[in-house]
Amino acid sequence: MANPLFDTLFGRHADSDAPFLHLGDGRTITYRAFVSMSGRYANALTARGLEAGDRVAAQIDKSAEALALYAACARAGLVFLPLNTAYTADEVGYFVSDSGAGLFVCDPRRADDMARVAAAAGSKLDTLGGDGAGTLADAAAAATDAFDPVPRSESDLAAFLYTSGTTGRSKGAMLSQGNLLSNSRTLAEAWAFTADDVLLHALPIFHTHGLFVATNVTLTAGGSMIFLPKFDLDQMLAHLSKATTLMGVPTFYTRMLSDPRFTRDAAAHMRLFVSGSAPLLAETHRAFTERTGHRILERYGMTETNMNTSNPYDGDRRPGTVGLPLPGVELRVMDNGSEVARGETGTIEVRGPNVFQGYWNMPEKTAEELSADGWFITGDLGTQSEDGYVTIVGRGKDLIISGGFNIYPKELELLLDDQPGVLESAVIGVPHPDFGESPVALLVAAPGEMPDLDAIRATIKRDLARFKHPAVIEVIDELPRNTMGKVQKNVLREQYKAVLQAS
Ligand code: AMP
Numbered sequence: 001m002a003n004p005l006f007d008t009l010f011g012r013h014a015d016s017d018a019p020f021l022h023l024g025d026g027r028t029i030t031y032r033a034f035v036s037m038s039g040r041y042a043n044a045l046t047a048r049g050l051e052a053g054d055r056v057a058a059q060i061d062k063s064a065e066a067l068a069l070y071a072a073c074a075r076a077g078l079v080f081l082p083l084n085t086a087y088t089a090d091e092v093g094y095f096v097s098d099s100g101a102g103l104f105v106c107d108p109r110r111a112d113d114m115a116r117v118a119a120a121a122g123s124k125l126d127t128l129g130g131d132g133a134g135t136l137a138d139a140a141a142a143a144t145d146a147f148d149p150v151p152r153s154e155s156d157l158a159a160f161l162y163t164s165g166t167t168g169r170s171k172g173a174m175l176s177q178g179n180l181l182s183n184s185r186t187l188a189e190a191w192a193f194t195a196d197d198v199l200l201h202a203l204p205i206f207h208t209h210g211l212f213v214a215t216n217v218t219l220t221a222g223g224s225m226i227f228l229p230k231f232d233l234d235q236m237l238a239h240l241s242k243a244t245t246l247m248g249v250p251t252f253y254t255r256m257l258s259d260p261r262f263t264r265d266a267a268a269h270m271r272l273f274v275s276g277s278a279p280l281l282a283e284t285h286r287a288f289t290e291r292t293g294h295r296i297l298e299r300y301g302m303t304e305t306n307m308n309t310s311n312p313y314d315g316d317r318r319p320g321t322v323g324l325p326l327p328g329v330e331l332r333v334m335d336n337g338s339e340v341a342r343g344e345t346g347t348i349e350v351r352g353p354n355v356f357q358g359y360w361n362m363p364e365k366t367a368e369e370l371s372a373d374g375w376f377i378t379g380d381l382g383t384q385s386e387d388g389y390v391t392i393v394g395r396g397k398d399l400i401i402s403g404g405f406n407i408y409p410k411e412l413e414l415l416l417d418d419q420p421g422v423l424e425s426a427v428i429g430v431p432h433p434d435f436g437e438s439p440v441a442l443l444v445a446a447p448g449e450m451p452d453l454d455a456i457r458a459t460i461k462r463d464l465a466r467f468k469h470p471a472v473i474e475v476i477d478e479l480p481r482n483t484m485g486k487v488q489k490n491v492l493r494e495q496y497k498a499v500l501q502a503s
Helices: 003-011 031-047 065-077 089-101 108-121 135-141 177-190 208-221 233-242 251-255 282-292 363-369 408-415 453-463 488-498
Strands: 019-024 026-028 055-057 081-082 104-108 126-127 156-163 172-176 198-201 224-227 246-247 272-275 297-302 305-312 331-336 346-351 375-386 388-393 400-402 405-407 423-431 435-447 472-475
Touching: 003 065, 003 177, 003 208, 019 031, 019 065, 026 031, 031 065, 055 065, 055 089, 055 198, 065 135, 065 156, 065 208, 081 472, 089 104, 089 108, 089 172, 089 453, 104 472, 108 126, 126 135, 156 177, 177 208, 177 305, 198 208, 198 233, 198 331, 208 224, 208 246, 208 297, 208 305, 224 346, 233 251, 246 251, 251 272, 251 282, 297 375, 331 375, 363 375, 388 408, 400 423, 405 408, 408 423, 408 435, 423 488, 435 488, 453 472
Parallel strands: 019 224, 055 081, 055 104, 081 156, 104 126, 198 224, 198 246, 246 272, 272 297, 435 472
Antiparallel strands: 019 026, 156 172, 297 305, 331 346, 346 375, 375 388, 400 405, 423 435
């Protein structure tokens, strides 16, 4: 094929009048119209002087046009680089110059600020708003929709996604056409997607979950998406009746459960609920089943690797686990250079056609994390059961080492979450004058309740070895989370870093 990513996901549907996007305002965009739009945007991009392999950075609100920009990049052989809309001009400046983007597309409302960013990076600047208007939209409107896909192969780069970079510099993960295609084919099959599926899409499209998992899987199956600008509980409940599937981060599910309008009847017609990007509490999984009769399907992946494991579509979806390695993905749990026994904890490594091509401009970092024979060190700690189910224990960098002993925050968090009056918890390591580090436990109270900290301390004393006992247990209003629902432990560590120094 001339351009595998474009042909397989988009070009194949060029003559189809089936719906692709149902927008929040009631408009529907067919596949035919969407592919035409991608042609106009591809013409607009090449008219800016961009050539195959050039990077197009975009910090733009979610819209049909923003998605067409992704399709246009695939069609013109350009590397799409979507950026979190929350980033400040300074943060964006780093990504635009680091990637050497030939074009930076920003929100029209931020054009003045971003002109400085683009000039400093030597990039051209265009605008595209959430309403589909802007200088790039104008250029596309004036262009023809005919555009011959630029020849590419599966090994050519399709996208850069910068990692969220909670420690150190954010790294540009280079994803090839083959990386994206292999994963979308695998997932569409594993989750039984068909052209009849209607996916309720409320995720951002600057992240692997909303852009590649949700969108590419839908495109692979030829289904459609109800494309909402963001998660809004009222909107979700209003549109649910027209959907067959939902992909969300765990907070989607906890928020839906918090609303009495979300009933068994409201979810009865749904085929599948998928969760990922952050751990889904086993308790949420159970509460969801109790309320709706559906078992949420939890999967695990990351920017660098796309999706690695999934609970089965048919079969045992085990709460608290992320399921089995996906077909074609190899997974091993390692410690000190060798594989650990089943049930033991170690660092998760994966290998397969889904694994990225390395970090842009960082050969040393790439060599540290991606071995010559293709194994990627994920940085996640986990275990694998005798029958292959993977459980994530936490990020390696969240591991607490106290007086030479390893403490896995997840072990404490699971116990704390089970205590009366506790909604959720986060355990972090903070500097300790003698032990190097000590655990600090932060609890969020269940609505209208107050956890009994003395009782909790007594339970910990009874159930856990002394070196694991938190030096401090505190109730806080809420856990800091990023847009993908991940708890930002780095923020908590910073906040509590001196808590043991004074005593
Ligand atoms: P990102 O690159 O932003 O997608 O973040 C990837 C990280 O999110 C992984 O390395 C995991 O630490 C975490 N993650 C993703 N899915 C899950 C899951 N189902 N359970 C626990 N952690 C997850």
